[in-house]
Amino acid sequence: MLQERTNAPAAEAAYPELGLLIDGDWLGAGERAGQEVVDPATGAVLGRLPHATPADLDRAVAAAERAFASWRTSSPMTRSAVLRRFADLVRANAEDIARGITLDQGKPLAEALAEVRFSAEHADWHAEECRRIYGRIIPPRDPRISQSVVREPVGVCAAFTPWNFPFSQAVRKVCAALGAGCTIILKGPEDTPSAVVAIGRLFTEAGLPPGCLNLVWGEPAEVSRALIEAPAVKKVSFTGSVPVGKRLAALAGQHMKRTTMELGGHAPVLVSEDADVEAAADALAAAKLRNAGQVCISPTRFYVQRSVHDRFLDRFAARLSAARVGNGLQAEVAMGPLCHARRIAAMDALVEDARARGAAIATGGQRLDGPGFFYAPTVIHGAADDILAMREEPFGPLAIVTPFDSVEEALRRANSLPFGLASYLFTRSADTAHAVSHGLSAGMVSVNHFGLALAETPFGGVNDSGYGSEGGAETFDGYLTTKFITHLHAAP
Incomplete structure (x- = not known):
């Protein structure tokens, strides 16, 4: 769309x-x-x-x-x-x-x-x-x-x-x-x-x-x-x-x-098959739209358990494609412009690389017409972990959705980058929540919601995230x- x-x-x-x-x-x-x-x-x-x-x-x-x-x-x-x-x-x-x-x-x-x-x-x-x-x-x-x-x-x-x-x-x-x-x-x-x-x-x-x-x-x-x-x-x-x-x-x-x-960060999101998939997709779409994805704790790498991957992808992409993009002073705008023209160029480079490596675009993938620095909310899927968007912080309205089979695999892939700022998990299982929250290499882990950056809580990262x-x-x-x-x- x-x-x-x-x-x-x-x-x-x-x-x-x-x-x-x-x-x-x-x-x-x-x-x-x-x-x-x-x-x-x-x-x-x-x-x-x-x-x-x-x-x-x-x-x-x-x-x-x-x-x-x-x-x-x-x-x-x-x-x-x-x-x-x-x-x-x-x-x-x-x-x-x-x-x-x-x-x-x-x-x-x-x-x-x-x-x-x-x-x-x-x-x-x-x-x-x-x-x-x-x-x-x-x-x-x-x-x-x-x-x-x-x-x-x-x-x-x-x-x-x-x-x-x-x-x-x-x-x-x-x-x-x-x-x-x-x-x-x-x-x-x-x-x-x-x-x-x-x-x-x-x-x-x-x-x-x-x-x-x-x-x-x-x-x-x-x-x-x-x-x-x-x-x-x-x-x-x-x-x-x-x-x-x-x-x-x-x-x-x-x-x-x-x-x-x-x-910087490149926040991984793990969505387990026992999660409320629709609620997770809706919440994550809203988080991805925030400040046009120009957020160091923005969810960017979405690892979704294979059995619910397609369901999540459809709902998530639909929410992003329906978002109203425009001047931030206008009522009901869900996402404003990128801050600089150079962010448009960065988004284009990531999308072009993903396409060249065989990935598909579920929604977005292009600059929007008219004045200003507007880019469509974009979802990449069907990509290998070696595309640029998986290795470099997008810092824009771009998300990569990819399936995983086991929690151990998801943790290995989530921890494969030198970043370690924010991370997210959606699950109904206490055992999974415990294993993943302790297994993620990140300064902050948020389970089933977005509870970071409160005044009374510490905010910071590990590894290359500072x-x-x-x-x-x-x-x-x-x-x-x-x-x-x-x-x-x-x-x-």
């Missing part, structure tokens, strides 16, 4: 003014170089984003280092209050922030609004947990000695966040750093900057002291090198692709900088150092 899209004109919406935030000051274009920000649904230019000069980057590092001297010793109650006020402001401004995200990133407005409101929960979580950063007392071997462990903020942090969830990914890093008592320089995504600008404005309104949060933009390789090599920067946090993450981790390693890496966790009780681990203090209270 040829996927159709809506071409109705988008509702008018103002796009925010863009700038750098350094030491509490907003800096505009001036004499700075910059780039245009484009609406992926229409190709229209939304605004111009200024790039930081080398002097701007130096000033941001100096401001963060200066602010750290006082923020590190601030009361946890003070930090909690700022984060709580920020969360309240996010909720109050959610619709405006979400509209900006839909304009520059493309996701449907309902998804953008959910991202923003969900991020407020993360701010609340960090506001509460930062009041509970505890040390401990270790009983001594000698009564004249006291032994304690304290956890201290690591220092100035540099964070790099992606374009697919421009608000939530940045909020996690900023709230973790600030809650721990660190200061932070954030380089957000140049293609989708409105959400990060909103974070800066709302933290300023929430009473965050100048210099604690600085926002910079620019050519990614140049900015990342400048920040990571700056002696004052002690911690690096990155969310993005595996190749870029490996380069940044290597650079950070040369300078012994602490790192948190949340990298290391370190965001969220949950682990959220501050990457932003704190552990110090042991031993004290002899009397002369021996």
